[in-house]
Amino acid sequence: MTEAPAPEPVPATARELRSRTLRRHRGRVTLGVILLSLHQVCEALVPVAIGLTIDLAVSTGDVTALLWCVGGLALLFAVLASAYRFGARFTLDALEREAHLLRLESARRILHPRGERSGLRSGEVLAVATSDAEQAATYVRAWAVGIAQATGIVVTTVVLLTINIPLGLGVLLGVPLMLLLLRVPAARITRRTEAKQATAARATAMATDLVGGLRVLMGIGARHNAALRYREVSDRALTASVGAAATNGLYKGLVTATGALFLACVAGTAGWMALRGHLTVGELVIVVGLAQFLAEPVQVLGMVGQMFAIARASAQRLVRLLNAPDAVTPGNRTLPDAPHAVELRGVSHRTLDGVDLTVAPGELVGVLTTDPRDAESLVEVLAGRAEGAGGTTRIGGVPVSELDLTSLRATVLVEEHDSVLFEGTLRSNLVTTDGRHRDDTALLAALAAAAAQDLVTGHPRGLDRPVTDHAANLSGGQRQRVALARALVADPPVLVLHDPTTAVDAVTEEVIARGTAELRAGRAPLGATLVIAGSPALLARADRVVVLREGRVHALGTHAQLAEDDPHYREAVLR
């Protein structure tokens, strides 16, 4: 229901993000806070109700009083139950909706065609959209729970002070003091537990690692050795676990003993006061009951601080991503729908140093780089990602930096070496934005050109065969061929292929080189094709080959000429 992009500006700080969170779910958060507070008050009143019942009914034997007490108790539990039921719901509703919105917002930012320069590493960027979006939303819970527990503490305080001021003050100071003291060993426990979790995680990691390589283990006859190795790690994990359990047991014993000792003090003092007539028996029960109850909200309040800290750290990463500057600043010119040439004039970018290169419409040009970084740099230039590159790169006569991003991407398709397939079917992977109107014949033609038609013929569901996430159900070679077919289906005016055949054998490579060249040559209007590769099969099909060495154009010519004349070329290409 709240799908529309946030109408307000992107929050600039974690604090702004949090206030936006509360603002856009204010109704739910308010109701949640009120109801959860009410629930805490009711919880605090349970020992009070027990004490009152003992005082008013049990010790007097008055049936009317008993009826009133039981009725009151019923009412108390009814309010307590409903307050929790709806308060927790409203809070979680707000939290989940916020997490959903933050997830989409960060995913949208990450996928944005202009890219981002947040300075976050690739893994961190993924973590922002997954765990940080969820963690930042827990701010809602920390807020609601914090207020509710504080309310519970306030009500307890008031009741205790009403009964007896010195006793109330004693309990109020004693409980936090006791919890504070127990914090000291708690830090140690955390460390030991973390160490234990780390060794357990290592054992699990080794198990999955060994099973992941099980076929290799089998092939090299190393399964027995692997089992021995796992046993060793598992044993170490056991030792660490038992060690941590000892610390934990110590702590648990300490908590139990301290709590009961504190109770002994309260009970002794309150009993003495009751004996002196300062308290009724029921009030004694109330004081003891509340002293026991108070430990919980104080403890939870301590954890709320931690919850806030976690939410804040996540919010900070989110804000950093959302406000990250764009990686590219595109222009706004568009290209007409005509054949386009690619022209590089004196282009310098990263390792490239004054490169001239042209691809005319209808032409297939091969590029051989001896340094893989030259290939990467060239790919960045052609994809319009080379912000601040020297020289000019023109597509259809227009400098790349002046082109509108949609227009640039509709004209130039760079099929990168690490391009991925998505979960879905073979067909859903082949049909992209530019392939919407292509029929099955076109898809099959592209698959044939990429030597991948066996994926269709060899499977009962043909084009609709399922493809799992990251195409894990296809082999490396199959993935690469499908990705190539997808680029051919898109059929862009300018196609750039980077190492499209590294995972296929020589025979198949030959088929692909022929199929791709023929399909591109048959494009109308004429298309330009650039293949950056080291494969002689592909280079042999190119109209011209450009050799880049140390960032410069080192040689130009056909594959045959270069193979004949240039020893460097022979060394790099021939096998």
Next chain:
Amino acid sequence: MSTEPTTEAGPGETEPATGTGPREHQGPDSGPELLPTATAKRTGAVLADGVRAAPRATALAVATVLAGSAAGLVAPWVLGSMVDDISAGAGPDAILRSAVLIAAAALVGGILVGLGAWQVSRVGETILARLRERVMERVLHMPAARLERVRIGDLLSRVGDDVAVVTTAIARNGPEVVTALAVVVLTTGGMTALDWRLGLAGLAAVPFYVWAVRWYMPRSGPYYARERIAMGERSHALMGALRGRGTVRAYRLEEEHEQRIADRSRTAMQLTLDVFRLFTRLGARMNGSEFVGLGAVLVVGFWLVRGDLATVGMVTAAALYFHRLFGPLGFLVMNFNDVQQAGASLARLAGVVDLPTARDPGAEEGPAGSSLRVEGVSHTYAPGAPKALDRVDLRVAPGERVALVGASGAGKTTLAAVVSGLRTPTSGTVYLGGTPLDELGEQRVREHVFLVSQETHVFAGTLLDDLRLARAGATAAEAEEALDAVDALDWVRALPEGTATVVGEGGHALTAEQAQHLALARLVLADPDLAVLDEATAEAGSSGARRLERAAVAATKGRTTLVVAHRLTQAQTADRVVVMDQGRIVEEGTHERLVADGGRYARLWRSWQG
């Protein structure tokens, strides 16, 4: 949550990597089989085995927890008698006595509770450790034939997720659950000891608790399952798009992927909210049960006091007892789900433990010699599928090096797997040193045949540890010798800590070429009679591939070797070349002769040379 593809399908070529074959050829109906899950009874028996291994420790743990919980009963009891003392107008020494009694019980209780928690964890963790070791043992020694049929993801989730779920459950909840159970039992006992009618009143709450749980479980179970699936799908959509953001941008698929993420995120969110709604209703039912119990204790206490059958102090103690039960009872109900989940994971682990072990003939002696003979071998991956191998006959003399050449799907990789004994052919026999492979038994075959497959895996740990998988007792010097033999010592020495460098997952990342070098060094260390090489070299680039080819030749020098030639230079250096097409051998001879004959191989060779 990780969405890494579960198998590292090697940087291979177009044929499915060894082992991923069946997936390619099977229809949708003949999916891979799931590993068994044990019945509740069998799971219990597996656990009981663990307990039986340490009967005294288990008994001690249970006794300590019970004693600790009993110490916890003292305080409310004493408070009750204090109420009576005050009503009777006793002196301050009675109050002091009560306070000291509570304090003493606190100290004893603290010690017992601490010891109990430690003992329970120790017993639980030990049982778990032995169980996970047994599981790994079974998984690692799974017969090749079964391994081909099971899903690797299923295996990974058993040794990974299931073990983790049970570990967490035991570490976090194990002692708590045992303690809570003990408190519930003993407190009810304490109430009954005060007065059996008070105990009975407290028990009135039990049916309500049971009813609340029985109402909740069948409703929530399917929801939780659906929620987990929906979260998995959300994570797939999210991670898939984000990891492939370069591709998403290149093909202008942003909107499509955003929409998919939004849809799946909304579905998962709705399920989370629905399941929580159910949970809050459980909470309300539990509050109702608490009211019933507390109310009953107070009302019954009221009548008992009126009838002089009990004192006010006893009723006070009973009410405090029952109030004390809110926590542990709530904990048990709220964590019922975790306990159930741990039970489900345990059943899946027990299922693996119960896998039948392979009947291994385990021939007394190894093969006589290292000759290889393939006789009339045919293979189909599924009934009705085209033949991957069609009546293949092949002989490789001891020390001879034979290269298999052919297009994708010609059957090279399948033949390599059959020869390695990793795949049992539909018909025909493979002889090693004159003995059929199935007579040798899997164990023996693995000792004598070494396969370097397309699947590369660098095992996490030090590089030396990785090599020692091939020969456990290998010294550092022997390992370096092996590395030197395949010309890998230079780059290994250049690593931050040489052979002690941590490599693999989470360690120093090796290139595809280095990983292959490592695989070849393992071959040198293992020193098998027959080497089958089906490695992929293309990813290493042409100069890297040439280095790897030289390394492979060095590693297999003087050894009977079958090479799947992904590059024709590998065929050029072989003693003999075998050309395959559609599962059949179509040409055979030396490189020179086949080139001179001008057949299929000669055509391939010309195109290869570019």
